[in-house]
Amino acid sequence: MSEKLVISGLGVLAPNAIGSEAFCEALRSGQSGIRRLEELGAVGYHTQIGGMIDRAVLSPLLERDEEAAQLDLTAGLCLLAAQMACEEAQIDQPEGRAGLRLAVLIGSACGPVQALEEIYRDLARSETPVVRPSRVQRAFPYSPASAVARRFQAQGACQMVNAGGASSLAALVSAAGLVGSGAVDVALVGGVDCPLAPDYFRLWDAVRLLTRDHNRQPETASRPFDYARSGIVLAEGCGFIVLEREETARARAVPLYAEISGFGQSFCGPSDGRARIEAQTASMVQAIEQSGVQVEHVQASAMSSPSGDAQEAEAIVQALGNLAGRALVSSIKSMIGQSPGAAGMLSLIATVLGMREGFIPPTLNLQEPDAEFSALRFVPDEAQPFVYSNALINAFDPAGQNASVVVREC
Numbered sequence: 001m002s003e004k005l006v007i008s009g010l011g012v013l014a015p016n017a018i019g020s021e022a023f024c025e026a027l028r029s030g031q032s033g034i035r036r037l038e039e040l041g042a043v044g045y046h047t048q049i050g051g052m053i054d055r056a057v058l059s060p061l062l063e064r065d066e067e068a069a070q071l072d073l074t075a076g077l078c079l080l081a082a083q084m085a086c087e088e089a090q091i092d093q094p095e096g097r098a099g100l101r102l103a104v105l106i107g108s109a110c111g112p113v114q115a116l117e118e119i120y121r122d123l124a125r126s127e128t129p130v131v132r133p134s135r136v137q138r139a140f141p142y143s144p145a146s147a148v149a150r151r152f153q154a155q156g157a158c159q160m161v162n163a164g165g166a167s168s169l170a171a172l173v174s175a176a177g178l179v180g181s182g183a184v185d186v187a188l189v190g191g192v193d194c195p196l197a198p199d200y201f202r203l204w205d206a207v208r209l210l211t212r213d214h215n216r217q218p219e220t221a222s223r224p225f226d227y228a229r230s231g232i233v234l235a236e237g238c239g240f241i242v243l244e245r246e247e248t249a250r251a252r253a254v255p256l257y258a259e260i261s262g263f264g265q266s267f268c269g270p271s272d273g274r275a276r277i278e279a280q281t282a283s284m285v286q287a288i289e290q291s292g293v294q295v296e297h298v299q300a301s302a303m304s305s306p307s308g309d310a311q312e313a314e315a316i317v318q319a320l321g322n323l324a325g326r327a328l329v330s331s332i333k334s335m336i337g338q339s340p341g342a343a344g345m346l347s348l349i350a351t352v353l354g355m356r357e358g359f360i361p362p363t364l365n366l367q368e369p370d371a372e373f374s375a376l377r378f379v380p381d382e383a384q385p386f387v388y389s390n391a392l393i394n395a396f397d398p399a400g401q402n403a404s405v406v407v408r409e410c
Helices: 020-029 056-063 066-070 073-088 115-125 132-139 143-151 166-179 196-208 246-252 272-289 304-324 341-356
Strands: 007-015 034-036 049-051 102-107 158-161 187-193 237-246 256-269 297-300 326-332 390-396 400-407
Touching: 007 020, 007 056, 007 073, 007 166, 007 246, 007 341, 020 341, 056 066, 056 073, 056 256, 066 073, 066 143, 073 115, 073 143, 073 187, 073 237, 102 143, 102 166, 102 297, 115 132, 115 196, 132 143, 143 158, 158 166, 166 187, 166 237, 166 341, 166 390, 166 400, 187 341, 237 246, 237 341, 256 272, 256 341, 272 304, 272 390, 272 400, 297 341, 341 390, 341 400
Parallel strands: 102 158, 102 187, 297 326, 297 390
Antiparallel strands: 007 237, 007 256, 034 049, 187 237, 256 400, 390 400
């Protein structure tokens, strides 16, 4: 990249915290946001746990934002998180956006499933189906990006990106191209998913991707890289960053979190495990070579999948080579679960916060790593004080979409 692309604002709505400062402290203290989903009810579900944003804190925020309260939860979360990020970057007021060309790119794997479920449920009950156009608009896949673009008067690209669990980092790659080329000055880049709608959650439960072993102790359920891991913990979440060229941010004299210095993407469908490992390795190698760093920390995609974590562990060893035993590896999925569209962005935000504050977030419940992971240096149970200047973030999807990003201090 000829010109530095930097992060000047963060917005976070995660199961264990709301807001970047609270999220940072939750990560440092190893706070889990995974709990029993009483709202869904227990009947008919083998898995009864997930990562849900604290409604006692979230509901008042939505109620104070009239537009957010009227939208599907995915779009509502995006408005709140984008607002947080823009406030930090000091472009939350019209005068702060004067002369800036904005784009909005949001990654989401699920889309506004709650609005869709409500409509389908009402249609099934009605003998003479009639749906108001405003309700249909809430359910359109592009509604989150449109809502954010309207709020911040974006005149550049307005896009939703769907690449499964790699969605938000894929959106970041596209945004970097727009900002780096000068097509826009600022990109509001986010990731969001709210998959805890009853029917959608039932679908995940039925395909047996979710762990069924920890309904009575939810905080122990997500166990990336642990020998006893037994499946994913599905979660909701939303993360946003403000991405811009360094000169644009410096002109506003705003503090900078980190530089985005390398990207990688790859794909390998559901074929044999060796091919998946090679594809994941390629994604990481692309990002590392573009950045030119010796990786000090890996924020892994690992989501407590028996096969997925093993494949990523081997890919990390291949990608890092002789440095594999030196870089510290962790996964925040142990604390917040897997929100597919938001996963990469929340991992990136966690990483830049840890890099700024000098710690690596812990991997909770990592009591006994698989013997085959012995080449890697994990951070289990508690955050580890560590001064580092760069990190690699992975977002890999079980269906084969892979994205990796390298960040380094400004």
